[in-house]
Amino acid sequence: MTALSQLRDLPGVSSGALRNLAPPALLVFLVGFIALFVPSFLSVQTLTMVLADTAVLFILATGETFVILLGGVDLSIQALASLASVIVAQLLPSLGLGAFPVAIATGLVFGIASGIVHVGLRVPSFVATLASGGVVAGLALLAAHGRAITIEESGRGYTEWINATTWGVPNVVAIAVLVGVAGFFILRYTRFGRFSVAVGAGEPAALAAGVNVNRTKITGFAISGTLAALAGVILAARLSSGSPSLANQLLLPAIAAVIVGGTAITGGLGNVGRTAIGALIISVVRIGMTFVGVNIFAENIVFGAMLIAAVAITIDRSKIAIIK
Amino acid sequence: MTLHSEQAEFPPQSRNAVGAPRRPSLAAWKTTAARRMRAFAPVFVLVALCILIAIANPNFIELRNLIRIANAAAVPLTLAMGTTFVILMGSIDLSAEGAVAIAATTLVLLAANDSNASNFGWWAVLAAVCASGFMGFLSGNIQTGLRIPSFMATLGVWFIGLGVSTYLLGGSAVRLMDPALRGLALTRFLELPLSVWIALAALAVAIFIQYFTRLGLHIVAIGGGEDLAELSGVNPRRVRIAAFTIAGLFYGVAGVLAAAQLGQSNSVIGDGRLFAAITAVVVGGTALTGGEGGVINTLVGVLIVTVLGNGMVLLGISPYIQQTVQGLMIIAAVASSLDRLRLKIVK
Numbered sequence A: 001m002t003a004l005s006q007l008r009d010l011p012g013v014s015s016g017a018l019r020n021l022a023p024p025a026l027l028v029f030l031v032g033f034i035a036l037f038v039p040s041f042l043s044v045q046t047l048t049m050v051l052a053d054t055a056v057l058f059i060l061a062t063g064e065t066f067v068i069l070l071g072g073v074d075l076s077i078q079a080l081a082s083l084a085s086v087i088v089a090q091l092l093p094s095l096g097l098g099a100f101p102v103a104i105a106t107g108l109v110f111g112i113a114s115g116i117v118h119v120g121l122r123v124p125s126f127v128a129t130l131a132s133g134g135v136v137a138g139l140a141l142l143a144a145h146g147r148a149i150t151i152e153e154s155g156r157g158y159t160e161w162i163n164a165t166t167w168g169v170p171n172v173v174a175i176a177v178l179v180g181v182a183g184f185f186i187l188r189y190t191r192f193g194r195f196s197v198a199v200g201a202g203e204p205a206a207l208a209a210g211v212n213v214n215r216t217k218i219t220g221f222a223i224s225g226t227l228a229a230l231a232g233v234i235l236a237a238r239l240s241s242g243s244p245s246l247a248n249q250l251l252l253p254a255i256a257a258v259i260v261g262g263t264a265i266t267g268g269l270g271n272v273g274r275t276a277i278g279a280l281i282i283s284v285v286r287i288g289m290t291f292v293g294v295n296i297f298a299e300n301i302v303f304g305a306m307l308i309a310a311v312a313i314t315i316d317r318s319k320i321a322i323i324k
Numbered sequence B: 001m002t003l004h005s006e007q008a009e010f011p012p013q014s015r016n017a018v019g020a021p022r023r024p025s026l027a028a029w030k031t032t033a034a035r036r037m038r039a040f041a042p043v044f045v046l047v048a049l050c051i052l053i054a055i056a057n058p059n060f061i062e063l064r065n066l067i068r069i070a071n072a073a074a075v076p077l078t079l080a081m082g083t084t085f086v087i088l089m090g091s092i093d094l095s096a097e098g099a100v101a102i103a104a105t106t107l108v109l110l111a112a113n114d115s116n117a118s119n120f121g122w123w124a125v126l127a128a129v130c131a132s133g134f135m136g137f138l139s140g141n142i143q144t145g146l147r148i149p150s151f152m153a154t155l156g157v158w159f160i161g162l163g164v165s166t167y168l169l170g171g172s173a174v175r176l177m178d179p180a181l182r183g184l185a186l187t188r189f190l191e192l193p194l195s196v197w198i199a200l201a202a203l204a205v206a207i208f209i210q211y212f213t214r215l216g217l218h219i220v221a222i223g224g225g226e227d228l229a230e231l232s233g234v235n236p237r238r239v240r241i242a243a244f245t246i247a248g249l250f251y252g253v254a255g256v257l258a259a260a261q262l263g264q265s266n267s268v269i270g271d272g273r274l275f276a277a278i279t280a281v282v283v284g285g286t287a288l289t290g291g292e293g294g295v296i297n298t299l300v301g302v303l304i305v306t307v308l309g310n311g312m313v314l315l316g317i318s319p320y321i322q323q324t325v326q327g328l329m330i331i332a333a334v335a336s337s338l339d340r341l342r343l344k345i346v347k
Helices: A003-009 A013-037 A044-069 A077-120 A125-144 A153-163 A171-189 A191-201 A203-208 A213-239 A248-260 A272-292 A296-314 B002-009 B024-028 B032-056 B063-088 B096-110 B122-145 B150-169 B179-186 B194-212 B214-224 B226-231 B236-262 B273-283 B295-314 B319-337
Strands: none
Touching (some): A013 A272, A044 A171, A044 A213, A044 A248, A077 A153, A125 B319, A171 A191, A171 A272, A191 A213, A203 A213, A248 A272, A248 A296, A272 A296, A296 B150, B063 B096, B063 B194, B063 B273, B063 B295, B096 B150, B096 B236, B096 B273, B122 B150, B122 B179, B179 B236, B194 B236, B194 B295, B214 B226, B226 B236, B273 B319
C-alpha cells in the first residue's frame, strides 16, 4: 500500500526498538513535561497520589494483558468491575469482610464463563465478552435496582484495609504492586504463562506442540475476570459506593494502557511490566491534560486517538492475512 | 446416507480448502436444506415469540401496543442497518454509540435549543447526518489506511465521538426546542410517528444498496472472501471506506431520531445502543464472518429484540434484565450461526 505502511512492515523498524523503548521514553517525557509547568508534580506526595490513582486502572489492565497476550480481547471487564462494586456495597453490612471474596469469586465465575463461551462455542472473544459484559451489566442493574448504593458508615470499617496507608504507602498501591509482581511471575515462570505466550504467538504451533490451548485460554479469561472484580472492589471502597455503571468509563483506558505499554493486540508479545508503564502513561496524560488546560470532557478524544495510534504501531501485521 | 450423497454434490468451497481437511460428518450438516432452515430460523423465533407473548398477555396484540413496538424499533432499526453493512464485510463497527452522540449533539446545538442562539432548522439535520457520516469515513480510513482490525479502529472512534460530544455539550444536557424537529417523533401519519416512517425509509434505502447497487454486491463479496473479491477486480479499500461511511450516515439518522424522541442530547444518549444494534444484526442471522445475511435479516432481528423487550415489560419482568437477555441472545445466535468450519482459529 502506501510507502509509510511498507516501511512499518519492515522487520526491525517497529517491532524491536520502538516497541521496547518508546513507552518508557514517552512516560519520562510526559512526566518531565508536566514538571516543567508544575514543579511540585515531582514531589513524593503528588507522585504517591498518581500511583494510588493508577492502581485500579493497572489491576484492570493486568487482567486484560493476559487475554490480549493470548490474541483475544476482553470487553467485559468494566461490567464485571461494576458488578463487583455493587456486590460489595450490598453485602458489606451483612457479611462484613466476607463480601470481598464473594465479589471477587463472582468475577472468577463470569471470567470462566466468558472463556467457556469463547473456546467451547467457538465465538470470537470480542463478541463473547461483549455479550457476557451485557449479561453482567444487566445483572448488576438488577442487583442494584438501577441505583448507586452508598457504603454506609457501618460498612466503611471493612474497607479500611483498602483505603489505609501503611508506612506512607497507600494500601491500594501495595495491592497493585502485589498483583503486578504476581502477574509478572505467572507469565514468566509458570507453565501457564509460557503457554499463554506460545498460544498468542502462534496458536497452530502451540496446538501442535501439545499445549492445551482451550484450558490456557479459559485460565486467561478467569484471571481477567478475577482481577476486574478486584479492581471493582477497590473502586467501591475508594468511592464508598457501588453502582452498575461505576467502571463503565474504564474499559477504553484499560485496553489503551495495555496497548500503549507495547503489548501487541495480535498476541504473543508483551508482559505485565509494559502494562504498568502503559497504565502510568494513561494516568499521567489524564493529569497532564488538566495542567495544560485541555478540557476534561475531551479526555476520551485523547484516549481514543492514543489507542488507535498505539495499535497501529504495535500490531504484528505478518500474523493477519486479511485485516477485517 | 442421503446426507452424504448430498454432500458430494456440494463440495466444500475453495476458501475452505486452505485449512485442515474437513470431516464429512460435520460437512454434511451444511447441506442446502440445513442452510435454508437456518435462514428462516429467526422468522420462526419471531413468530413463536409473538404467539407466546400474546397468549401470556393479550394486550400485546392491541393496536396501541403494536404502534409502541414500531416506535421503539425505529432507532434500533436505523442503527442496525448501518451495522449490517459493516458486519456483512466480516468487520465490526463498535462506533455506533459515539456516532449517535455526535449526530444528536450536532443537531441540538445547530437547531433551536436552550444553550445557544443558533436556529438552522433542517440544515441542522443535514449537518448531524454528515458529521456522523464523517465519523464512519474516519473509521474506514483508519482501518484501511493504518491497517488495524476494525474493532480496534472503531473502539477508538467510538470514544473519540463520545469525547467530542461531551466536550461540545460541556457535560450537561441541551434541549431541542425546534418544534418541527421535535415533530419527527411527535407528529403522526397514519397512526405511526414520523420517526417510524423515516426508519422504514432507511430500511428501503438499505435494501436498495444491498440488492440493487454494485457496492452492495461488493460488500457481500468482500465478506465472502476478500482475497477472491480483490482478484475479481473489487477494490477492497474503497468498498470498506464506503461501507463504514454508509454505516455512519445511518447512525446519523438514528442519532437525529433519538434526539427528537428524547427532546435533548446528553452524554449518555448513545448508551446501550451499540449492544442492541449488534444483537439485532446477529440474532437476525447475519454471520459475523461476513458474506451471509443482510438488511432483511436485520429487520427480523430488530423486531425480535424489540418484541422481546416489549413482552418483558408486559409480563412484568424487570427491565434491568433486558441487557442480560440480549447478551445471552448474542451468544446463542452467534454460536448457532457461526460457520465454524471456516474458522480454524477463533480469537
